[in-house]
Amino acid sequence: xxxxxRVSRAALPAGLLLLAALTVVSLGVGDLWLEPARxxxxxxxxxxxxxxxxxQIRLPRLLVAMLVGAALAASGLVMQAYFRNSxxxxxLLGVSSGGAAGAVLAIGAGWVSHSILVLPAAAIVGALxxxxxVLILARRGASTERLLLAGVALNAxxxxxxxxxxxxxxLSYERNAQILFxxxxxLEDRTWEHATIALPILGAAALLWPLxxxxxxxxxxxxxxxxxxxxxxxxxxxxxALATVLTALATAVAGTVGFVGLIVxxxxxxxxxxxxxxxVPLSLIGGAAFxxxxxxxGRTAGGLRVGIVTSLVGGPFFLWMLRRxx
Amino acid sequence: MDAATPGVNALDLVGASVxxxxxxxxxxxxxxxxxxxxxxxxxxxxxxxxxAAGLLPGGGSVRWGGRPLGEIPMIDRGREAAWVPxxxxxxxxxxxxxxxxxxxxxxxxxxxxxxxxxxRLDLMGxxxxxxxxxxxxxxxxxxxxxxxxxxxxxxxxxxxxAALDVRHALEVLVLAGEIKRDGRTLLLSLHxxxxxxxxxxxxxxxxxxxxAAGPPPAVLTPALLREVFGVRAEIxxxxxxxxx
Numbered sequence: 001x002x003x004x005x006r007v008s009r010a011a012l013p014a015g016l017l018l019l020a021a022l023t024v025v026s027l028g029v030g031d032l033w034l035e036p037a038r039x040x041x042x043x044x045x046x047x048x049x050x051x052x053x054x055x056q057i058r059l060p061r062l063l064v065a066m067l068v069g070a071a072l073a074a075s076g077l078v079m080q081a082y083f084r085n086s087x088x089x090x091x092l093l094g095v096s097s098g099g100a101a102g103a104v105l106a107i108g109a110g111w112v113s114h115s116i117l118v119l120p121a122a123a124i125v126g127a128l129x130x131x132x133x134v135l136i137l138a139r140r141g142a143s144t145e146r147l148l149l150a151g152v153a154l155n156a157x158x159x160x161x162x163x164x165x166x167x168x169x170x171l172s173y174e175r176n177a178q179i180l181f182x183x184x185x186x187l188e189d190r191t192w193e194h195a196t197i198a199l200p201i202l203g204a205a206a207l208l209w210p211l212x213x214x215x216x217x218x219x220x221x222x223x224x225x226x227x228x229x230x231x232x233x234x235x236x237x238x239x240x241a242l243a244t245v246l247t248a249l250a251t252a253v254a255g256t257v258g259f260v261g262l263i264v265x266x267x268x269x270x271x272x273x274x275x276x277x278x279x280v281p282l283s284l285i286g287g288a289a290f291x292x293x294x295x296x297x298g299r300t301a302g303g304l305r306v307g308i309v310t311s312l313v314g315g316p317f318f319l320w321m322l323r324r325x326x
Numbered sequence: 327m328d329a330a331t332p333g334v335n336a337l338d339l340v341g342a343s344v345x346x347x348x349x350x351x352x353x354x355x356x357x358x359x360x361x362x363x364x365x366x367x368x369x370x371x372x373x374x375x376x377x378a379a380g381l382l383p384g385g386g387s388v389r390w391g392g393r394p395l396g397e398i399p400m401i402d403r404g405r406e407a408a409w410v411p412x413x414x415x416x417x418x419x420x421x422x423x424x425x426x427x428x429x430x431x432x433x434x435x436x437x438x439x440x441x442x443x444x445x446r447l448d449l450m451g452x453x454x455x456x457x458x459x460x461x462x463x464x465x466x467x468x469x470x471x472x473x474x475x476x477x478x479x480x481x482x483x484x485x486x487x488a489a490l491d492v493r494h495a496l497e498v499l500v501l502a503g504e505i506k507r508d509g510r511t512l513l514l515s516l517h518x519x520x521x522x523x524x525x526x527x528x529x530x531x532x533x534x535x536x537x538a539a540g541p542p543p544a545v546l547t548p549a550l551l552r553e554v555f556g557v558r559a560e561i562x563x564x565x566x567x568x569x570x
Binding site for chain 2: 084085086213214216217219220221223224226227228229230231269273274275
């Protein structure tokens with residue numbers, strides 16, 4: 001049955017409230033616990049210790065977590081509408097791996113020392129190549145089997161690329177550690193520089209905002225959408241570009257964080273229905289909240305990286321979805 | 327609705343071609359006509375409808391109301407012609423009402439006439455049901471309702487009746503009659519030649535070529551039925567079923 005309209009209307013304020021609560025908890029929890037009053041004092045530099053912890057460590061990490069979560073969830077939502085398949089997501093399709101492979105190559109080759117823009121650029125190029133490959137593989141209809149198999153193949157291929165860099169480049173210990181970071185996906189030691197790299201995610205999200213309505217029509221069929229007046233070719237180009245850039249930027253600052261793009265839109269669809277005008281803003285907020293929560297969980301569970309937590313939650317969830325679909 | 331400028335055809339196809347599927351089909355449909363498209367499986371009916379709807383690039387030219395398709399902006403096309411696909415599959419659980427309301431996309435989502443069309447196609451009781459939980463016939467009625475909600479002067483329906491029960495099929499034919507009365511044009515593919523017999527014009531496709539076109543009694547002759555469909559048959563005049 002359709003979710004009752006009251007749930008749909010309450011979802012946006014509820015999501016914002018949840019995100020605000022998670023923000024306070026996330027800023028407060030750590031080696032030194034800060035209660036809300038002290039967070040407030042620290043933010044305005046009335047408490048110098050708290051200020052240092054917040055401004056140097058916790059705020060950039062929180063901001064990166066939010067941006068990464070929002071980007072991955074929105075990217076998953078877009079891919080599901082594009083491929084008309086609720087199992088499509090940047091991780092499963094190999095787009096995240098493409099971004100990671102690009103980033104790893106850039107680190108391994110030592111290009112990242114030239115400019116802070118090299119890393120996101122390499123991630124975007126890698127993700128674009130992966131997206132292109134998925135498009136070719138899924139051109140003749142995007143059945144679940146075809147998409148997932150294409151994803152399996154791409155993930156294996158791109159994994160080989162990263163393994164090649166790891167094993168065949170003579171790398172310093174530091175570069176190897178950096179590469180491992182990308183493979184595991186994490187938010188440790190995120191700085192304002194990372195937050196700056198991730199900031200264009202907000203721009204991509206803003207561009208996605210008005211596409212909600214045509215996405216509704218596209219998600220029920222490309223030809224049908226076109227016959228109803230949607231410029232499908234243009235819409236698809238935009239959606240694919242935005243999904244790829246969102247995934248690439250998230251990957252560039254946090255490595256591969258899996259399953260966010262799968263879980264968040266799916267849960268939201270169960271809560272508020274399939275209308276994209278609601279799902280776009282809710283995915284951004286819900287994705288941010290989910291990754292912040294997973295990071296919090298990982299930090300309190302003795303330093304589990306966020307990519308491990310999302311996968312521990314997401315793996316079983318995905319199997320449950322497959323079972324429901326079958 | 328800017329239907330029926332006198333002397334201007336609702337649809338003109340000239341030399342419509344798709345390699346291996348359709349060969350140089352030309353036809354012209356006058357406003358206010360009900361046109362049946364018949365032919366054996368694989369004869370190119372769906373391809374022809376998709377070309378006419380501007381959804382399939384191919385050789386030849388398409389005009390709606392005298393205007394070349396290329397001159398009609400995408401958003402306007404959603405008001406000028408409506409297409410009903412043969413397959414009705416929905417991945418996501420939009421409500422029946424919201425899918426029908428998608429027919430108003432090119433009208434700025436004004437929802438005009440949506441409730442009336444829902445009741446005309448007997449969908450009121452299903453209006454809040456997710457479309458991915460409907461039967462095949464119900465899904466087809468949703469697609470027909472969405473096409474009618476566009477109020478487009480050119481309606482292109484790909485086997486709209488095949489999945490419907492007798493009562494709903496007859497109701498759709500009544501709606502077809504209203505389309506004609508409004509001076510609008512309906513091109514629909516179908517397999518039931520008895521129904522084709524009741525329309526204004528019938529177009530016969532065979533192996534991707536236009537085999538015949540004209541008033542049904544003149545076109546659907548025993549000789550043509552034998553040649554195109556490979557059956558010995560004669561169309562008995564008159565449809566026995568009547569709506570209550």
